[in-house]
Amino acid sequence: MQIKRLAFMSVLSLVLALPPLAAQAAGSTLEVVKKRGFLQCGVSQGLPGFSNPDDKGNWTGIDVDLCKAVAAAVFGDAKKVKFTPLSAKERFTAIQSGEVDIIARNTTWSMHRDTALGVDFRAVNYYDGQGFMVRSDLGVTSTTELDGATLCTNQGTTTELNAADYFRAQNMQYEIVAFEKADEAVAAYNSGRCDAYTTDHSALYAQRLKLTDPKAHIVLPEIISKEPLGPAVRQGDNNWGDIVAWVHYATVAAEELGVTSKNIAAMGNSQNPSVRRLLGKDGTFGDNLGIPDDWALQAVKQVGNYGEIFERNVGINTPLGIKRGLNALWTDGGLQYAPPIR
Ligand SMILES: N[C@@H](CCC(=O)N[C@@H](CS)C(=O)NCC(=O)O)C(=O)O
Known part of the structure:
Protein backbone atom coordinates (compact mmCIF):
# COMPACT_ATOMS: atom_id res chain seq x y z
CA MET A 1 0.00 0.00 0.00
CA GLN A 2 2.79 2.33 1.07
CA ILE A 3 4.70 1.56 -2.14
CA LYS A 4 1.58 2.14 -4.27
CA ARG A 5 1.02 5.46 -2.50
CA LEU A 6 4.62 6.50 -3.10
CA ALA A 7 4.37 5.55 -6.75
CA PHE A 8 1.14 7.55 -7.07
CA MET A 9 2.76 10.56 -5.36
CA SER A 10 5.78 10.49 -7.62
CA VAL A 11 3.61 10.29 -10.76
CA LEU A 12 1.53 13.15 -9.35
CA SER A 13 4.58 15.28 -8.61
CA LEU A 14 5.89 14.60 -12.12
CA VAL A 15 2.58 15.74 -13.62
CA LEU A 16 2.52 18.83 -11.38
CA ALA A 17 6.12 19.61 -12.20
CA LEU A 18 5.26 19.84 -15.90
CA PRO A 19 3.97 23.30 -16.71
CA PRO A 20 0.56 23.33 -18.36
CA LEU A 21 0.56 23.66 -22.14
CA ALA A 22 -0.33 27.37 -22.06
CA ALA A 23 2.59 28.10 -19.75
CA GLN A 24 4.94 26.13 -21.95
CA ASP A 128 21.63 22.26 -54.41
CA GLY A 129 25.21 21.07 -54.79
CA GLN A 130 28.62 22.75 -54.95
CA GLY A 131 30.16 23.77 -58.24
CA PHE A 132 32.93 25.87 -59.77
CA MET A 133 33.03 28.84 -62.12
CA VAL A 134 36.06 29.80 -64.21
CA ARG A 135 36.89 32.35 -66.90
CA SER A 136 36.18 30.76 -70.28
CA ASP A 137 39.64 31.79 -71.53
CA LEU A 138 41.28 29.64 -68.83
CA GLY A 139 40.50 26.75 -71.18
CA VAL A 140 39.27 24.49 -68.36
CA THR A 141 36.10 22.48 -69.01
CA SER A 142 36.07 20.13 -66.02
CA THR A 143 36.88 20.40 -62.31
CA THR A 144 39.31 17.51 -62.79
CA GLU A 145 41.57 20.02 -64.59
CA LEU A 146 41.79 22.33 -61.56
CA ASP A 147 44.99 20.84 -60.08
CA GLY A 148 46.99 23.65 -58.45
CA ALA A 149 44.13 26.17 -58.76
CA THR A 150 43.49 29.09 -56.44
CA LEU A 151 39.85 29.14 -55.32
CA CYS A 152 37.89 32.15 -54.06
CA THR A 153 35.01 31.50 -51.67
CA ASN A 154 33.22 32.48 -48.43
CA GLN A 155 34.37 31.80 -44.86
CA GLY A 156 32.20 29.74 -42.53
CA THR A 157 30.60 27.69 -45.28
CA THR A 158 30.35 24.04 -46.22
CA THR A 159 32.06 25.17 -49.44
CA GLU A 160 35.52 25.35 -47.87
CA LEU A 161 35.16 21.87 -46.36
CA ASN A 162 33.84 20.26 -49.56
CA ALA A 163 36.65 21.76 -51.61
CA ALA A 164 39.18 20.27 -49.16
CA ASP A 165 37.50 16.82 -49.42
CA TYR A 166 37.22 16.96 -53.20
CA PHE A 167 40.79 18.02 -53.95
CA ARG A 168 42.11 15.47 -51.47
CA ALA A 169 40.04 12.67 -53.00
CA GLN A 170 41.21 13.67 -56.50
CA ASN A 171 44.80 13.94 -55.26
CA MET A 172 44.98 17.51 -56.54
CA GLN A 173 46.63 20.59 -55.02
CA TYR A 174 44.71 23.81 -54.40
CA GLU A 175 44.86 27.04 -52.50
CA ILE A 176 41.74 28.54 -50.95
CA VAL A 177 41.23 32.27 -50.47
CA ALA A 178 38.18 32.71 -48.22
CA PHE A 179 36.48 36.02 -47.47
CA GLU A 180 33.91 36.88 -44.79
CA LYS A 181 31.73 38.84 -47.21
CA ALA A 182 30.47 37.22 -50.39
CA ASP A 183 30.92 40.45 -52.34
CA GLU A 184 34.61 40.48 -51.41
CA ALA A 185 34.98 36.93 -52.74
CA VAL A 186 33.22 37.86 -55.98
CA ALA A 187 35.31 41.02 -56.35
CA ALA A 188 38.53 39.06 -55.79
CA TYR A 189 37.56 36.48 -58.42
CA ASN A 190 36.42 39.24 -60.79
CA SER A 191 39.82 40.95 -60.50
CA GLY A 192 41.65 37.72 -61.39
CA ARG A 193 42.90 36.97 -57.84
CA CYS A 194 41.65 33.35 -58.18
CA ASP A 195 41.43 30.81 -60.99
CA ALA A 196 37.99 29.65 -59.90
CA TYR A 197 35.07 30.75 -57.75
CA THR A 198 33.38 27.95 -55.84
CA THR A 199 30.07 27.84 -54.00
CA ASP A 200 26.57 26.34 -54.29
CA HIS A 201 25.61 25.88 -57.95
CA SER A 202 22.62 28.22 -57.71
CA ALA A 203 24.81 30.90 -56.13
CA LEU A 204 27.34 30.62 -58.98
CA TYR A 205 24.58 31.65 -61.39
CA ALA A 206 23.56 34.44 -59.00
CA GLN A 207 27.08 35.76 -58.41
CA ARG A 208 28.01 35.54 -62.10
CA LEU A 209 25.48 38.34 -62.67
CA LYS A 210 27.69 40.62 -60.55
CA LEU A 211 30.84 40.11 -62.66
CA THR A 212 32.05 42.78 -65.09
CA ASP A 213 31.49 40.47 -68.05
CA PRO A 214 29.26 37.54 -66.97
CA LYS A 215 29.43 35.94 -70.43
CA ALA A 216 33.21 35.53 -70.11
CA HIS A 217 32.72 32.93 -67.34
CA ILE A 218 31.45 29.36 -67.41
CA VAL A 219 30.03 27.16 -64.68
CA LEU A 220 31.75 23.76 -64.84
CA PRO A 221 29.42 20.76 -65.12
CA GLU A 222 30.50 18.79 -62.03
CA ILE A 223 28.61 18.96 -58.74
CA ILE A 224 30.93 17.87 -55.92
CA SER A 225 28.56 17.79 -52.94
CA LYS A 226 25.00 17.65 -51.63
CA GLU A 227 23.77 21.03 -50.40
CA PRO A 228 20.20 20.69 -49.15
N1 LIG B 1 25.24 26.57 -48.50
C1 LIG B 1 26.54 26.85 -48.00
C2 LIG B 1 27.09 28.20 -48.51
C3 LIG B 1 26.28 29.36 -48.03
C4 LIG B 1 26.91 30.74 -48.29
O1 LIG B 1 27.05 31.52 -47.35
N2 LIG B 1 27.24 31.06 -49.53
C5 LIG B 1 27.79 32.36 -49.80
C6 LIG B 1 28.48 32.31 -51.12
S1 LIG B 1 27.52 32.66 -52.49
C7 LIG B 1 26.69 33.40 -49.72
O2 LIG B 1 25.53 33.11 -49.65
N3 LIG B 1 26.98 34.61 -49.73
C8 LIG B 1 25.96 35.64 -49.76
C9 LIG B 1 26.06 36.53 -48.59
O3 LIG B 1 26.85 36.28 -47.67
O4 LIG B 1 25.32 37.50 -48.59
C10 LIG B 1 26.52 26.83 -46.48
O5 LIG B 1 25.44 26.74 -45.90
O6 LIG B 1 27.58 26.91 -45.86
Whole structure:
Protein backbone atom coordinates (compact mmCIF):
# COMPACT_ATOMS: atom_id res chain seq x y z
CA MET A 1 0.00 0.00 0.00
CA GLN A 2 2.79 2.33 1.07
CA ILE A 3 4.70 1.56 -2.14
CA LYS A 4 1.58 2.14 -4.27
CA ARG A 5 1.02 5.46 -2.50
CA LEU A 6 4.62 6.50 -3.10
CA ALA A 7 4.37 5.55 -6.75
CA PHE A 8 1.14 7.55 -7.07
CA MET A 9 2.76 10.56 -5.36
CA SER A 10 5.78 10.49 -7.62
CA VAL A 11 3.61 10.29 -10.76
CA LEU A 12 1.53 13.15 -9.35
CA SER A 13 4.58 15.28 -8.61
CA LEU A 14 5.89 14.60 -12.12
CA VAL A 15 2.58 15.74 -13.62
CA LEU A 16 2.52 18.83 -11.38
CA ALA A 17 6.12 19.61 -12.20
CA LEU A 18 5.26 19.84 -15.90
CA PRO A 19 3.97 23.30 -16.71
CA PRO A 20 0.56 23.33 -18.36
CA LEU A 21 0.56 23.66 -22.14
CA ALA A 22 -0.33 27.37 -22.06
CA ALA A 23 2.59 28.10 -19.75
CA GLN A 24 4.94 26.13 -21.95
CA ALA A 25 3.76 28.17 -24.89
CA ALA A 26 4.30 31.51 -23.09
CA GLY A 27 8.02 31.54 -23.75
CA SER A 28 7.71 29.99 -27.16
CA THR A 29 8.98 31.57 -30.33
CA LEU A 30 5.41 31.76 -31.63
CA GLU A 31 4.32 33.79 -28.59
CA VAL A 32 7.38 36.04 -28.83
CA VAL A 33 6.74 36.61 -32.54
CA LYS A 34 3.03 37.31 -31.99
CA LYS A 35 3.74 39.76 -29.17
CA ARG A 36 6.38 41.56 -31.23
CA GLY A 37 3.96 41.78 -34.14
CA PHE A 38 6.38 40.69 -36.84
CA LEU A 39 8.76 37.89 -37.76
CA GLN A 40 12.52 38.49 -37.60
CA CYS A 41 14.12 36.57 -40.45
CA GLY A 42 17.87 36.05 -40.93
CA VAL A 43 18.88 36.16 -44.59
CA SER A 44 22.07 36.53 -46.65
CA GLN A 45 23.68 39.90 -47.22
CA GLY A 46 22.68 39.79 -50.85
CA LEU A 47 22.32 36.78 -53.08
CA PRO A 48 20.09 37.31 -56.14
CA GLY A 49 17.27 34.77 -56.32
CA PHE A 50 17.58 33.82 -52.64
CA SER A 51 17.62 36.98 -50.54
CA ASN A 52 18.54 40.26 -52.11
CA PRO A 53 17.66 43.85 -51.18
CA ASP A 54 16.89 46.52 -53.79
CA ASP A 55 18.02 50.14 -53.29
CA LYS A 56 14.86 50.84 -51.29
CA GLY A 57 15.57 47.95 -48.92
CA ASN A 58 12.83 45.68 -50.33
CA TRP A 59 13.97 42.08 -50.11
CA THR A 60 13.17 39.43 -52.71
CA GLY A 61 14.14 35.79 -53.20
CA ILE A 62 13.15 32.21 -52.52
CA ASP A 63 14.35 32.44 -48.88
CA VAL A 64 12.66 35.81 -48.42
CA ASP A 65 9.43 34.27 -49.69
CA LEU A 66 9.67 31.45 -47.16
CA CYS A 67 9.73 34.02 -44.34
CA LYS A 68 6.92 36.00 -45.96
CA ALA A 69 4.86 32.80 -46.18
CA VAL A 70 5.47 32.13 -42.46
CA ALA A 71 4.36 35.71 -41.67
CA ALA A 72 1.24 35.22 -43.80
CA ALA A 73 0.47 31.95 -41.97
CA VAL A 74 0.97 33.44 -38.50
CA PHE A 75 -0.41 36.98 -38.98
CA GLY A 76 -2.48 36.69 -42.16
CA ASP A 77 -0.07 39.33 -43.51
CA ALA A 78 3.07 38.49 -45.52
CA LYS A 79 4.43 41.99 -44.87
CA LYS A 80 4.84 41.39 -41.14
CA VAL A 81 8.48 40.36 -41.42
CA LYS A 82 11.81 42.15 -41.03
CA PHE A 83 15.02 40.91 -42.55
CA THR A 84 18.42 40.78 -40.87
CA PRO A 85 21.32 40.32 -43.29
CA LEU A 86 23.84 37.84 -41.90
CA SER A 87 27.23 36.67 -43.12
CA ALA A 88 27.79 32.92 -43.32
CA LYS A 89 29.89 33.13 -40.14
CA GLU A 90 27.32 35.07 -38.10
CA ARG A 91 24.19 33.14 -38.99
CA PHE A 92 24.16 30.39 -36.34
CA THR A 93 24.93 32.77 -33.47
CA ALA A 94 22.07 34.99 -34.62
CA ILE A 95 19.54 32.16 -34.36
CA GLN A 96 21.01 30.74 -31.13
CA SER A 97 20.90 34.14 -29.39
CA GLY A 98 17.31 34.89 -30.40
CA GLU A 99 18.31 37.82 -32.61
CA VAL A 100 16.27 36.15 -35.36
CA ASP A 101 13.40 33.65 -35.23
CA ILE A 102 14.45 31.76 -38.32
CA ILE A 103 17.40 31.65 -40.68
CA ALA A 104 16.44 31.30 -44.31
CA ARG A 105 19.88 31.95 -45.73
CA ASN A 106 20.83 29.40 -48.39
CA THR A 107 22.05 27.27 -45.51
CA THR A 108 23.08 23.68 -45.97
CA TRP A 109 21.49 21.13 -43.64
CA SER A 110 24.44 19.09 -42.40
CA MET A 111 24.64 16.66 -39.50
CA HIS A 112 27.15 18.76 -37.56
CA ARG A 113 25.02 21.88 -37.80
CA ASP A 114 21.83 20.00 -36.91
CA THR A 115 23.28 18.17 -33.93
CA ALA A 116 26.02 20.39 -32.48
CA LEU A 117 25.04 24.02 -33.03
CA GLY A 118 21.75 24.32 -31.11
CA VAL A 119 19.71 24.67 -34.29
CA ASP A 120 17.16 22.45 -36.01
CA PHE A 121 16.75 22.09 -39.74
CA ARG A 122 13.16 21.30 -40.61
CA ALA A 123 12.75 21.39 -44.41
CA VAL A 124 14.62 21.81 -47.68
CA ASN A 125 13.41 24.68 -49.84
CA TYR A 126 16.18 24.27 -52.43
CA TYR A 127 18.20 21.15 -53.25
CA ASP A 128 21.63 22.26 -54.41
CA GLY A 129 25.21 21.07 -54.79
CA GLN A 130 28.62 22.75 -54.95
CA GLY A 131 30.16 23.77 -58.24
CA PHE A 132 32.93 25.87 -59.77
CA MET A 133 33.03 28.84 -62.12
CA VAL A 134 36.06 29.80 -64.21
CA ARG A 135 36.89 32.35 -66.90
CA SER A 136 36.18 30.76 -70.28
CA ASP A 137 39.64 31.79 -71.53
CA LEU A 138 41.28 29.64 -68.83
CA GLY A 139 40.50 26.75 -71.18
CA VAL A 140 39.27 24.49 -68.36
CA THR A 141 36.10 22.48 -69.01
CA SER A 142 36.07 20.13 -66.02
CA THR A 143 36.88 20.40 -62.31
CA THR A 144 39.31 17.51 -62.79
CA GLU A 145 41.57 20.02 -64.59
CA LEU A 146 41.79 22.33 -61.56
CA ASP A 147 44.99 20.84 -60.08
CA GLY A 148 46.99 23.65 -58.45
CA ALA A 149 44.13 26.17 -58.76
CA THR A 150 43.49 29.09 -56.44
CA LEU A 151 39.85 29.14 -55.32
CA CYS A 152 37.89 32.15 -54.06
CA THR A 153 35.01 31.50 -51.67
CA ASN A 154 33.22 32.48 -48.43
CA GLN A 155 34.37 31.80 -44.86
CA GLY A 156 32.20 29.74 -42.53
CA THR A 157 30.60 27.69 -45.28
CA THR A 158 30.35 24.04 -46.22
CA THR A 159 32.06 25.17 -49.44
CA GLU A 160 35.52 25.35 -47.87
CA LEU A 161 35.16 21.87 -46.36
CA ASN A 162 33.84 20.26 -49.56
CA ALA A 163 36.65 21.76 -51.61
CA ALA A 164 39.18 20.27 -49.16
CA ASP A 165 37.50 16.82 -49.42
CA TYR A 166 37.22 16.96 -53.20
CA PHE A 167 40.79 18.02 -53.95
CA ARG A 168 42.11 15.47 -51.47
CA ALA A 169 40.04 12.67 -53.00
CA GLN A 170 41.21 13.67 -56.50
CA ASN A 171 44.80 13.94 -55.26
CA MET A 172 44.98 17.51 -56.54
CA GLN A 173 46.63 20.59 -55.02
CA TYR A 174 44.71 23.81 -54.40
CA GLU A 175 44.86 27.04 -52.50
CA ILE A 176 41.74 28.54 -50.95
CA VAL A 177 41.23 32.27 -50.47
CA ALA A 178 38.18 32.71 -48.22
CA PHE A 179 36.48 36.02 -47.47
CA GLU A 180 33.91 36.88 -44.79
CA LYS A 181 31.73 38.84 -47.21
CA ALA A 182 30.47 37.22 -50.39
CA ASP A 183 30.92 40.45 -52.34
CA GLU A 184 34.61 40.48 -51.41
CA ALA A 185 34.98 36.93 -52.74
CA VAL A 186 33.22 37.86 -55.98
CA ALA A 187 35.31 41.02 -56.35
CA ALA A 188 38.53 39.06 -55.79
CA TYR A 189 37.56 36.48 -58.42
CA ASN A 190 36.42 39.24 -60.79
CA SER A 191 39.82 40.95 -60.50
CA GLY A 192 41.65 37.72 -61.39
CA ARG A 193 42.90 36.97 -57.84
CA CYS A 194 41.65 33.35 -58.18
CA ASP A 195 41.43 30.81 -60.99
CA ALA A 196 37.99 29.65 -59.90
CA TYR A 197 35.07 30.75 -57.75
CA THR A 198 33.38 27.95 -55.84
CA THR A 199 30.07 27.84 -54.00
CA ASP A 200 26.57 26.34 -54.29
CA HIS A 201 25.61 25.88 -57.95
CA SER A 202 22.62 28.22 -57.71
CA ALA A 203 24.81 30.90 -56.13
CA LEU A 204 27.34 30.62 -58.98
CA TYR A 205 24.58 31.65 -61.39
CA ALA A 206 23.56 34.44 -59.00
CA GLN A 207 27.08 35.76 -58.41
CA ARG A 208 28.01 35.54 -62.10
CA LEU A 209 25.48 38.34 -62.67
CA LYS A 210 27.69 40.62 -60.55
CA LEU A 211 30.84 40.11 -62.66
CA THR A 212 32.05 42.78 -65.09
CA ASP A 213 31.49 40.47 -68.05
CA PRO A 214 29.26 37.54 -66.97
CA LYS A 215 29.43 35.94 -70.43
CA ALA A 216 33.21 35.53 -70.11
CA HIS A 217 32.72 32.93 -67.34
CA ILE A 218 31.45 29.36 -67.41
CA VAL A 219 30.03 27.16 -64.68
CA LEU A 220 31.75 23.76 -64.84
CA PRO A 221 29.42 20.76 -65.12
CA GLU A 222 30.50 18.79 -62.03
CA ILE A 223 28.61 18.96 -58.74
CA ILE A 224 30.93 17.87 -55.92
CA SER A 225 28.56 17.79 -52.94
CA LYS A 226 25.00 17.65 -51.63
CA GLU A 227 23.77 21.03 -50.40
CA PRO A 228 20.20 20.69 -49.15
CA LEU A 229 19.40 24.34 -48.37
CA GLY A 230 16.68 24.99 -45.84
CA PRO A 231 15.34 27.05 -42.99
CA ALA A 232 16.74 26.52 -39.49
CA VAL A 233 15.18 27.38 -36.13
CA ARG A 234 16.46 27.30 -32.55
CA GLN A 235 16.68 23.79 -31.20
CA GLY A 236 14.06 22.83 -28.63
CA ASP A 237 10.99 24.69 -29.86
CA ASN A 238 9.19 21.93 -31.73
CA ASN A 239 6.01 23.91 -32.31
CA TRP A 240 7.87 26.73 -34.06
CA GLY A 241 9.84 24.22 -36.12
CA ASP A 242 6.55 22.55 -37.09
CA ILE A 243 5.12 25.88 -38.26
CA VAL A 244 8.14 26.67 -40.43
CA ALA A 245 8.28 23.16 -41.92
CA TRP A 246 4.55 22.93 -42.62
CA VAL A 247 4.42 26.35 -44.24
CA HIS A 248 7.04 25.14 -46.71
CA TYR A 249 5.14 21.86 -47.19
CA ALA A 250 1.89 23.76 -47.70
CA THR A 251 3.45 25.61 -50.66
CA VAL A 252 4.59 22.26 -52.10
CA ALA A 253 1.21 20.62 -51.43
CA ALA A 254 -0.50 23.55 -53.15
CA GLU A 255 1.61 22.98 -56.27
CA GLU A 256 0.85 19.24 -56.11
CA LEU A 257 -2.87 20.03 -55.95
CA GLY A 258 -2.84 22.73 -58.64
CA VAL A 259 -3.65 25.49 -56.14
CA THR A 260 -2.00 28.80 -57.09
CA SER A 261 -2.09 32.36 -55.76
CA LYS A 262 -4.32 33.18 -58.75
CA ASN A 263 -6.95 30.42 -58.48
CA ILE A 264 -7.01 30.05 -54.70
CA ALA A 265 -10.26 31.97 -54.22
CA ALA A 266 -12.11 29.67 -56.65
CA MET A 267 -10.38 26.63 -55.11
CA GLY A 268 -12.15 27.52 -51.87
CA ASN A 269 -15.25 25.87 -53.40
CA SER A 270 -13.38 22.68 -54.25
CA GLN A 271 -14.85 19.42 -52.96
CA ASN A 272 -11.44 17.71 -53.17
CA PRO A 273 -10.79 16.68 -49.52
CA SER A 274 -7.02 17.37 -49.83
CA VAL A 275 -7.66 20.89 -51.14
CA ARG A 276 -10.25 21.49 -48.41
CA ARG A 277 -7.82 20.44 -45.68
CA LEU A 278 -5.01 22.56 -47.19
CA LEU A 279 -7.23 25.62 -47.30
CA GLY A 280 -8.51 25.15 -43.76
CA LYS A 281 -12.08 24.33 -44.83
CA ASP A 282 -11.93 20.95 -43.07
CA GLY A 283 -9.93 19.96 -40.00
CA THR A 284 -8.13 21.95 -37.32
CA PHE A 285 -4.60 21.90 -38.71
CA GLY A 286 -3.91 25.58 -38.01
CA ASP A 287 -5.29 25.26 -34.52
CA ASN A 288 -2.97 22.32 -33.88
CA LEU A 289 -0.05 24.58 -34.79
CA GLY A 290 -1.40 27.46 -32.67
CA ILE A 291 -2.12 29.66 -35.70
CA PRO A 292 -5.31 30.47 -37.66
CA ASP A 293 -6.89 27.65 -39.68
CA ASP A 294 -6.43 29.63 -42.93
CA TRP A 295 -2.63 29.58 -42.39
CA ALA A 296 -1.85 27.75 -45.63
CA LEU A 297 -4.48 29.62 -47.60
CA GLN A 298 -2.88 32.95 -46.60
CA ALA A 299 0.65 31.69 -47.33
CA VAL A 300 -0.25 30.50 -50.84
CA LYS A 301 -2.58 33.42 -51.61
CA GLN A 302 -0.04 36.06 -50.63
CA VAL A 303 3.23 34.38 -51.63
CA GLY A 304 2.36 31.58 -54.06
CA ASN A 305 2.80 27.83 -54.30
CA TYR A 306 6.32 26.34 -54.45
CA GLY A 307 6.40 26.36 -58.26
CA GLU A 308 5.36 30.01 -58.39
CA ILE A 309 7.98 30.93 -55.80
CA PHE A 310 10.70 29.02 -57.67
CA GLU A 311 9.86 30.45 -61.10
CA ARG A 312 9.52 34.02 -59.85
CA ASN A 313 12.89 34.06 -58.09
CA VAL A 314 15.31 31.69 -59.77
CA GLY A 315 13.37 30.09 -62.63
CA ILE A 316 14.09 29.85 -66.31
CA ASN A 317 12.61 33.28 -67.08
CA THR A 318 14.65 35.12 -64.42
CA PRO A 319 18.24 36.39 -64.84
CA LEU A 320 19.42 33.22 -63.02
CA GLY A 321 17.61 30.99 -65.53
CA ILE A 322 17.65 27.81 -63.40
CA LYS A 323 15.63 24.71 -64.41
CA ARG A 324 13.57 22.94 -61.75
CA GLY A 325 15.93 19.90 -61.78
CA LEU A 326 16.09 18.35 -58.29
CA ASN A 327 13.56 20.96 -57.16
CA ALA A 328 10.80 19.67 -59.41
CA LEU A 329 7.91 17.97 -57.67
CA TRP A 330 8.46 14.26 -56.95
CA THR A 331 5.71 13.56 -59.50
CA ASP A 332 7.95 15.18 -62.15
CA GLY A 333 11.11 13.32 -61.13
CA GLY A 334 12.31 15.88 -58.55
CA LEU A 335 12.72 15.78 -54.78
CA GLN A 336 10.12 18.30 -53.63
CA TYR A 337 7.51 16.26 -51.77
CA ALA A 338 5.02 17.31 -49.11
CA PRO A 339 3.98 14.85 -46.41
CA PRO A 340 0.19 14.52 -46.38
CA ILE A 341 -1.87 17.21 -44.67
CA ARG A 342 -4.35 14.99 -42.88
N1 LIG B 1 25.24 26.57 -48.50
C1 LIG B 1 26.54 26.85 -48.00
C2 LIG B 1 27.09 28.20 -48.51
C3 LIG B 1 26.28 29.36 -48.03
C4 LIG B 1 26.91 30.74 -48.29
O1 LIG B 1 27.05 31.52 -47.35
N2 LIG B 1 27.24 31.06 -49.53
C5 LIG B 1 27.79 32.36 -49.80
C6 LIG B 1 28.48 32.31 -51.12
S1 LIG B 1 27.52 32.66 -52.49
C7 LIG B 1 26.69 33.40 -49.72
O2 LIG B 1 25.53 33.11 -49.65
N3 LIG B 1 26.98 34.61 -49.73
C8 LIG B 1 25.96 35.64 -49.76
C9 LIG B 1 26.06 36.53 -48.59
O3 LIG B 1 26.85 36.28 -47.67
O4 LIG B 1 25.32 37.50 -48.59
C10 LIG B 1 26.52 26.83 -46.48
O5 LIG B 1 25.44 26.74 -45.90
O6 LIG B 1 27.58 26.91 -45.86
